[in-house]
Amino acid sequence: MKLSGGVEWALHCCVVLTTATEPVPAARLAELHDVSGSYLAKQLQALSRAGLVTSVQGKSGGYVLTRTPDRITVLDVVVAVDGAQPTFVCTEIRQRGPLASPAEACTRPCPVARAMAGADAAWRAALREITIADLAHDVDEDYGPTALAGIRAWLGGPDDEATTA
Numbered sequence: 788m789k790l791s792g793g794v795e796w797a798l799h800c801c802v803v804l805t806t807a808t809e810p811v812p813a814a815r816l817a818e819l820h821d822v823s824g825s826y827l828a829k830q831l832q833a834l835s836r837a838g839l840v841t842s843v844q845g846k847s848g849g850y851v852l853t854r855t856p857d858r859i860t861v862l863d864v865v866v867a868v869d870g871a872q873p874t875f876v877c878t879e880i881r882q883r884g885p886l887a888s889p890a891e892a893c894t895r896p897c898p899v900a901r902a903m904a905g906a907d908a909a910w911r912a913a914l915r916e917i918t919i920a921d922l923a924h925d926v927d928e929d930y931g932p933t934a935l936a937g938i939r940a941w942l943g944g945p946d947d948e949a950t951t952a
Contacts, residue, residue: 793830793868796822798922800831801864804840805856805923806939810849815942830868837867856920862911864919874910875903 800816813831817824831850834840839859840850852859877900881888896904926934 790865791869793826793833794865796820796827797830797834797864797868798861798919800827800850801834801839801852801856801859801919802922802926802935803938803942804850804852805919806935807851807942808939809847809942810843810851811942812849815849819938819941833868834864837863839863839867852919856923857918859919860915861917861919861922862914865914873904874907875900877903 799820803816803819804811813828814824816831817827820827831840831842835842835850838853841853842848842850877896879893881897882890882893895901923935
């Protein structure tokens with residue numbers, strides 16, 4: 788299975804938004820991650836359509852999480868960006884070719900389809916157990932408690948950066 792790069796970008800943005808005290812403009816998030824602003828805007832729009840973030844209009848506008856980070860799962864973000872479709876789609880190959888099984892003999896999914904559906908279900912269950920709060924906690928664990936605080940200060944703008952450096 789391959790997820791789009793947009794999933795990675797959206798997850799990072801959600802973690803960053805856990806630190807924000809004000810709405811964060813898409814351009815600021817793109818600058819922070821050194822990514823395409825227009826492509827990132829599409830990911831943020833997908834998160835917005837899914838109800839995970841909301842866009843605040845105006846001079847001080849930007850994006851904010853709509854729920855607490857412990858109520859947004861990694862699966863929520865994956866589904867928002869890449870869709871809810873299963874990772875494997877059976878094409879009933881067993882019903883093709885010179886030894887094809889007749890449709891009436893195929894009353895249940897084949898072993899391949901069952902295995903893939905089970906793996907998809909396990910993958911989704913695992914992602915459903917990880918929240919944005921968990922990811923933010925892991926950032927602090929991996930990089931120290933100043934990592935997210937540094938992002939918070941950077942998001943505040945150049946004046947805030949100078950006072951925290």
